[in-house]
Amino acid sequence: MLDDCTLFTIKKPSWQQVKHPILIKNNIDLWLCHLQTRPAQLSGNKWLKLKHHIAKVKAEHKHGIVTFGGAFSNHIAAVAAACAQLGLKSLTYLRADSVDLNNPTIQFCLQHGMRFHLLNRAEYRLRNDDTFCQVITNSHPELLLVAEGGSSSEGAKGVAELNLTDTPNGKASLVALATASGGTLAGVITANKSQVLGIAAVKDSSIADRVKQLLPQEVNATSWSINMDYTDAGYAKFSPELLAFCREMASYNVHVEPIYSGKALYGLFKLIEQGQLNKHKRICFFHTGGLQGLDGLLYRNLISANDYKILMGG
Numbered sequence: 114m115l116d117d118c119t120l121f122t123i124k125k126p127s128w129q130q131v132k133h134p135i136l137i138k139n140n141i142d143l144w145l146c147h148l149q150t151r152p153a154q155l156s157g158n159k160w161l162k163l164k165h166h167i168a169k170v171k172a173e174h175k176h177g178i179v180t181f182g183g184a185f186s187n188h189i190a191a192v193a194a195a196c197a198q199l200g201l202k203s204l205t206y207l208r209a210d211s212v213d214l215n216n217p218t219i220q221f222c223l224q225h226g227m228r229f230h231l232l233n234r235a236e237y238r239l240r241n242d243d244t245f246c247q248v249i250t251n252s253h254p255e256l257l258l259v260a261e262g263g264s265s266s267e268g269a270k271g272v273a274e275l276n277l278t279d280t281p282n283g284k285a286s287l288v289a290l291a292t293a294s295g296g297t298l299a300g301v302i303t304a305n306k307s308q309v310l311g312i313a314a315v316k317d318s319s320i321a322d323r324v325k326q327l328l329p330q331e332v333n334a335t336s337w338s339i340n341m342d343y344t345d346a347g348y349a350k351f352s353p354e355l356l357a358f359c360r361e362m363a364s365y366n367v368h369v370e371p372i373y374s375g376k377a378l379y380g381l382f383k384l385i386e387q388g389q390l391n392k393h394k395r396i397c398f399f400h401t402g403g404l405q406g407l408d409g410l411l412y413r414n415l416i417s418a419n420d421y422k423i424l425m426g427g
């Protein structure tokens with residue numbers, strides 16, 4: 114199913130073993146699973162979360178997708194890329210008071226035909242409210258409404274097609290990944306028999322409830338957990354230490370950004386260092402993509418041009 118879209122270059126999942134002194138000291142065999150695509154905006158969890166939404170657009174004879182997102186969101190860039198490539202329309206209800214035409218994510222989306230409706234912060238809080246969503250659906254009957262982050266049962270279903278347990282060295286007893294709106298984590302829990310650890314990238318205590326809503330009933334509640342200890346000051350906030358960790362990872366040829374994948378990988382390394390994952394000998398970390406977010410960090414001067422180059426991999 115991963116190769117089902119001939120319009121994109123979607124490579125098979127690729128595996129990368131990481132050899133770092135902390136891992137060696139703690140006797141952990143760590144494997145990163147990558148899913149790279151061209152355009153890169155669909156890499157990681159993005160195409161997986163969108164593919165069944167796109168199938169639904171086609172099955173229901175709709176003309177495209179309407180969704181929600183912030184101005185630097187990886188999800189809106191992915192929706193714009195996928196819809197443009199497939200000749201579909203895309204519209205985002207954007208959490209913003211105005212559209213900043215210099216924002217690289219917005220530029221990418223506009224270049225790919227996405228349109229925007231602005232929501233202020235109070236309005237944006239209604240993005241999961243049924244009545245509000247019904248109003249949006251009624252306003253755009255030709256478009257399929259996709260939840261923020263693509264985190265719906267369709268999103269989780271796509272992610273559940275990915276086998277993250279069987280690394281090239283054998284079975285991983287733990288699969289770890291960044292979590293925010295919860296759809297990716299729900300898909301990974303559904304598909305993998307190993308223990309699953311979501312490491313939160315946002316300070317949001319409702320993630321677990323949202324994940325539960327997307328899980329089949331038979332899933333054992335003890336098979337997964339969410340760690341909230343490494344959110345830093347919140348979404349898209351990161352300490353100099355976390356940024357330094359991302360730079361260090363680049364020297365191991367692991368390219369992560371400090372909003373999602375780097376934040377979660379940092380948390381994983383801390384848990385390993387603290388001996389909290391000692392019972393696991395082999396761990397898989399799902400690289401969920403999102404490197405386009407580095408453009409936004411550079412644009413806002415939150416990272417230097419040199420950091421950008423290092424984190425992107427030259």
Ligand SMILES: Cc1ncc(COP(=O)(O)O)c(C=O)c1O
Nearest residue numbers: 187293294295296297373401403
């Ligand atoms: C790069 C990246 N990693 C992880 C996540 C978290 O995924 P989810 O929102 O499904 O929890 C996101 C958000 O979609 C993301 O953009």
